[in-house]
Amino acid sequence: MTSSQYVIIGAGFAGAATAYHLALSGVKDITILEQEAVAGFHSSGRNAAMVRQVVSDPALAALTRGGAAFLRALPPDWPVPVGFEQNGSLLLGSGEGWEKLSRDAETARQMGVGVESWSKDKATEFVPALKGADFDGGVWCLTDGVVDIHALLTGYLKAAQARGVRVRYGCSVGGFEVEQGRVTGLSTSDGAIATETVINASGAWAVAIARLAGAVEPPLHPYRRHLFVTAPLPWVDRKWPFVWHITHDLYFRPEAAGLLVCPCDQQEMLPGDTPTDESVTELLFEKIHRHFPALTEIAIKRSWAGLRTLSDDGRFVIGWDPKIKGFFWVAGLGGHGVTTSSAVGALAAKLIRDPHSGSGEEFSPRRFLAATGR
Numbered sequence: 001m002t003s004s005q006y007v008i009i010g011a012g013f014a015g016a017a018t019a020y021h022l023a024l025s026g027v028k029d030i031t032i033l034e035q036e037a038v039a040g041f042h043s044s045g046r047n048a049a050m051v052r053q054v055v056s057d058p059a060l061a062a063l064t065r066g067g068a069a070f071l072r073a074l075p076p077d078w079p080v081p082v083g084f085e086q087n088g089s090l091l092l093g094s095g096e097g098w099e100k101l102s103r104d105a106e107t108a109r110q111m112g113v114g115v116e117s118w119s120k121d122k123a124t125e126f127v128p129a130l131k132g133a134d135f136d137g138g139v140w141c142l143t144d145g146v147v148d149i150h151a152l153l154t155g156y157l158k159a160a161q162a163r164g165v166r167v168r169y170g171c172s173v174g175g176f177e178v179e180q181g182r183v184t185g186l187s188t189s190d191g192a193i194a195t196e197t198v199i200n201a202s203g204a205w206a207v208a209i210a211r212l213a214g215a216v217e218p219p220l221h222p223y224r225r226h227l228f229v230t231a232p233l234p235w236v237d238r239k240w241p242f243v244w245h246i247t248h249d250l251y252f253r254p255e256a257a258g259l260l261v262c263p264c265d266q267q268e269m270l271p272g273d274t275p276t277d278e279s280v281t282e283l284l285f286e287k288i289h290r291h292f293p294a295l296t297e298i299a300i301k302r303s304w305a306g307l308r309t310l311s312d313d314g315r316f317v318i319g320w321d322p323k324i325k326g327f328f329w330v331a332g333l334g335g336h337g338v339t340t341s342s343a344v345g346a347l348a349a350k351l352i353r354d355p356h357s358g359s360g361e362e363f364s365p366r367r368f369l370a371a372t373g374r
């Protein structure tokens, strides 16, 4: 049997950023366990790579702002360039959705994020592919952008490893040792590990892992979402921002010589290697036809799907488990796990080191205890 003071389950953004910030705070004995042969095989390697700060929930907005600030000014000893292209974002709204988006922009402004309200004409002049689109106005955020997700994830892991963190791939957690309500170890496909602290950063598997330990079971659900990459399009300007119609849930951004497009489909799935569903292509073109008619002629070259794991109240789950001592949560990062990664890792590390800091109460898994009773 081996031992480790802290064991993190999962080498996605949640686990890697938490390991990095824990190591940065001086913790020496940390092991990340990843069931796959590589990091980022699941959600962290299958997303749209957009850094978006304008969101409705002020608690989340603090994390999106913190995460984006980290990407703009990486630490001097950061090991890998992350290719952050700060081309901005243009969020669109119509009807009541435009009023709601304007309120979200105000929340961002109050947090110190620079945003501007744009008329439909100004937005269409900036991104001509919006010609004929159905929206009332746009919110422009200059400091948003797109990041190289594989480089960013590698960066967290390398920076953590440089501070002594161990990463074990192909090592699947299958059970826990719990004595008198406290974690004392876990069993893996690669042998037993003695530990007093387990950090559940297992993404779509977070509830299954919690069940193995007898921890609280928050209402966390994995939802599949598809992304599509088009064939080359000569009229796309690589400097365009990402454009997201928030009211009708449809987005696009430059990708290679074409576009990456997403119909924001949402179907609950079991955790696993997410298969694609042909019928979502129809949904994509139906939405494009209705809301972004200038994109009607695009040809799809490839597509894939990934899981966004969301809690019923939409908030992340970060904090100590209320039932099992030594069991910590970093899960439910939904559609914001890239943007917020550094801020999430920093908050998790702070709460792990100092459980009584009073920070991050709004993300605590305790909020589900009364509701689920489990």
Ligand SMILES: Cc1cc2nc3c(=O)[nH]c(=O)nc-3n(C[C@H](O)[C@H](O)[C@H](O)COP(=O)(O)OP(=O)(O)OC[C@H]3O[C@@H](n4cnc5c(N)ncnc54)[C@H](O)[C@@H]3O)c2cc1C
Binding pocket: 009, 010, 011, 012, 013, 014, 015, 033, 034, 035, 036, 039, 040, 041, 042, 043, 044, 045, 046, 047, 048, 049, 050, 051, 052, 171, 172, 173, 174, 201, 202, 203, 204, 205, 209, 225, 226, 227, 305, 306, 307, 308, 330, 331, 332, 333, 334, 335, 336, 337, 338, 339, 340
């Ligand atoms: C289509 C799509 C688009 C998205 N676009 C964006 C975007 O533009 N911007 C943004 O900020 N976010 C985006 N997201 C969200 C983002 O990808 C996620 O929030 C983030 O990747 C979640 O990271 P995670 O570490 O929690 O999960 P994961 O990346 O899934 O990592 C969890 C890891 O735990 C491992 N694991 C599970 N069980 C075990 C076990 N028993 N033993 C060992 N290891 C285990 C898994 O193998 C996995 O590698 C998008 C998501 C999707 C699906």
